[in-house]
Amino acid sequence: MTKGDKPALVQELVTQLKTLKGAVITQYQGTSVGQMEKIRTELFNEGIHYRVAKNSLLKRAIAEAGMTEPENGVLDHPIALAISNDDEVTVAKVLTRIQKTFETIVPVGGIVDGAFV
Numbered sequence: 001m002t003k004g005d006k007p008a009l010v011q012e013l014v015t016q017l018k019t020l021k022g023a024v025i026t027q028y029q030g031t032s033v034g035q036m037e038k039i040r041t042e043l044f045n046e047g048i049h050y051r052v053a054k055n056s057l058l059k060r061a062i063a064e065a066g067m068t069e070p071e072n073g074v075l076d077h078p079i080a081l082a083i084s085n086d087d088e089v090t091v092a093k094v095l096t097r098i099q100k101t102f103e104t105i106v107p108v109g110g111i112v113d114g115a116f117v
Helices: 006-019 033-045 055-064 090-101
Strands: 022-027 048-053 079-084 106-112
Touching: 006 055, 022 090, 033 048, 033 090, 048 055, 048 090, 055 079, 079 090, 090 106
Parallel strands: none
Antiparallel strands: 022 079, 022 106, 048 079
16 A cells, blocks of 8 residues: 555544444454455445544544544454444344354444444
């Protein structure tokens, strides 16, 4: 990713943060690329977008979206976002099911109605 790509990525994150119904923040350390592809495919089939987010860009997007950054340090570790634009409950249910197969996917927080939970 070049320096010129970052503003567009931040704007994409801002749009996603403003329009999401619910999201689950996960740590993914120890997950292989092949496993991540399987997870993304399974989530996509449920209407959920899963993306790894660079913390500094996500923090910028949170500020630009008018949200308050969580105080629990969740954004201090490598994370991925599972985002649903349709339903705030389904994303948690599907990730719980996926976590049974892929134990390296660990939910550490969430976003509902524009607020961190």
